[in-house]
Amino acid sequence: MIKKALAVLLLAQLCTILFSFLSVYQEPTSLNAVSSHYIHNEPKELGAANAVTAVVVTYRGLDTLGEVTILFAASVVVGLLMFLHKNESAPRRDGSELLKTGASLLFPLILLFGAYVFINGHLSPGGGFQGGAIIASALMLTILANPNRHVGHGFFWAIESISGFVFVLLGIAGLVLAGGFLDSRVLPPGTFGHVASAGLIPVIYIFVGLKVGAELSSVVLSLHGKSEGGVQHHD
Amino acid sequence: MTSTIAMTTGILLVLIGLFAILTQKDLIRIIVGFSIFDIGVHVIMISIGYISDATAPIIENLSQLGQSYVDPVPQALVLTAIVIGLGISAFMLTFAVFMFKKRGSLDINSFRDLKW
Numbered sequence: 001m002i003k004k005a006l007a008v009l010l011l012a013q014l015c016t017i018l019f020s021f022l023s024v025y026q027e028p029t030s031l032n033a034v035s036s037h038y039i040h041n042e043p044k045e046l047g048a049a050n051a052v053t054a055v056v057v058t059y060r061g062l063d064t065l066g067e068v069t070i071l072f073a074a075s076v077v078v079g080l081l082m083f084l085h086k087n088e089s090a091p092r093r094d095g096s097e098l099l100k101t102g103a104s105l106l107f108p109l110i111l112l113f114g115a116y117v118f119i120n121g122h123l124s125p126g127g128g129f130q131g132g133a134i135i136a137s138a139l140m141l142t143i144l145a146n147p148n149r150h151v152g153h154g155f156f157w158a159i160e161s162i163s164g165f166v167f168v169l170l171g172i173a174g175l176v177l178a179g180g181f182l183d184s185r186v187l188p189p190g191t192f193g194h195v196a197s198a199g200l201i202p203v204i205y206i207f208v209g210l211k212v213g214a215e216l217s218s219v220v221l222s223l224h225g226k227s228e229g230g231v232q233h234h235d
Numbered sequence: 236m237t238s239t240i241a242m243t244t245g246i247l248l249v250l251i252g253l254f255a256i257l258t259q260k261d262l263i264r265i266i267v268g269f270s271i272f273d274i275g276v277h278v279i280m281i282s283i284g285y286i287s288d289a290t291a292p293i294i295e296n297l298s299q300l301g302q303s304y305v306d307p308v309p310q311a312l313v314l315t316a317i318v319i320g321l322g323i324s325a326f327m328l329t330f331a332v333f334m335f336k337k338r339g340s341l342d343i344n345s346f347r348d349l350k351w
Contacts, residue, residue: 007257011250018246027238029287035306043294051292051304055311067315074322078329085336124293129318192297212318219325223332 047189048122048198056127057201057208061182065171068211072164075215075222079153082222095145103145110138118209122198128205132212139217143224151221160214163207170204241282248275262331262341266324273320277313284309 031039038059039051048054056064095103118131143151174183184204190197248271255268284306292307335341 004258007254010257011254014253015246015250018249022239022242022246025239025242027236027285027287030303031286031306035284035308038307039292039294039304043297049294051294051307052310052314055307056314060311063311063315067318070319071322074325078325081329081333085333125291127314129314193295216321223325223328225332 043192046184046198046201047192048201049193050122050124050127053122053127053201053205054198057122057204058182058184061171061184061204064208065167065182068164068167068208071212071215072160075160075219078219079222082225092147094147100145103141107138107142110141111135114138114209114213118205119195119202121205121209122201123193123195128208129212131205131209132214132216135209135213136216136220140220143220147224153218153221156214156218156221160211160218163211163214167204167207167211170200170207174200238282238285241285242279245275245278245282248272248278251275260342260344262334262343263328265343266327266331269327270320270324273316273324277316277320280309280313280316 030036038055042048042051042054042059046054046058048057094100114131114134116131117126117134118128121127121131139151143149170186171182173186175181178185182204184198184200187199187203189199195202252268252270252272252275255271256265259265259268286303286305289303289305292304292310294304331341334346338345
């Protein structure tokens with residue numbers, strides 16, 4: 001009880017601090033220098049309609065590489081910990097007929113939508129991370145429908161490794177053929193607003209999408225705990 | 236005005252998340268609290284990038300460049316932050332599974348190894 005009172009007291013103080021910041025906050029009416037540079041020079045330099053994608057993939061491309069690496073580390077650690085403490089649980093109840101039929105109907109459509117989102121990442125809201133998450137949600141739906149089905153990890157590890165490798169290779173191609181690491185001006189900018197435009201940005205985002213989709217899928221599979229290929233652990 | 240509403244929502248989400256982290260006893264609920272906290276921080280960051288009466292930073296054609304756009308940099312940052320938050324959530328959930336397999340319970344009162 002006293003712990004709860006202390007927590008409420010702490011939160012009340014935090015609330016006062018945060019709202020006192022909010023009361024003096026002035027909404028800006030113009031962009032700062034860096035953002036203004038990105039917005040106004042990016043369409044001519046890179047040719048991507050979505051300025052956020054240009055920032056994520058090219059101007060701050062190294063951040064994105066680090067981010068994908070963190071996601072990779074998380075998926076490896078989750079896989080490793082679940083692999084070390086693997087014990088076969090009792091068979092789980094199958095999904096209902098409605099869920100099974102719906103899942104098998106929706107699976108290809110969700111994959112298609114995920115691919116659409118990451119291929120159009122430089123033109124519309126979306127991109128590799130969002131598309132990858134949508135793809136992983138398709139796998140999650142099939143797992144919910146058939147909880148006892150064994151899905152192999154190997155396929156996802158292969159896609160993950162290949163697309164990570166290609167991502168770094170494309171970055172090095174930018175270093176050799178254009179201005180620097182992960183520079184997307186290796187390919188010509190193309191017509192502004194078309195799918196085949198913005199140089200390497202859609203290519204990089206396709207591989208980011210595949211990589212993120214494979215990583216999130218393998219996290220989902222690891223947490224599901226029914227993947228094949230692990231040794232049985234007995235205490 | 237718009238950013239004030241968004242920021243208030245963000246601050247409330249942060250407070251709700253922290254309250255859950257501080258008072259809940261169940262590991263899964265603490266992880267959900269962490270996720271809510273994370274989302275609150277993201278909403279605050281996005282609302283800082285808002286410019287009065289500006290549109291999303293998606294340029295339809297080159298002649299519209301004079302229009303005012305919101306700041307793309309916080310949005311790119313939040314994209315990174317969401318992915319990292321997801322990695323951390325997955326990691327914490329793995330530990331919760333781990334603890335449940337070891338102790339058969341998710342109640343933090345039953346983990347007393349560091350108490351004396």
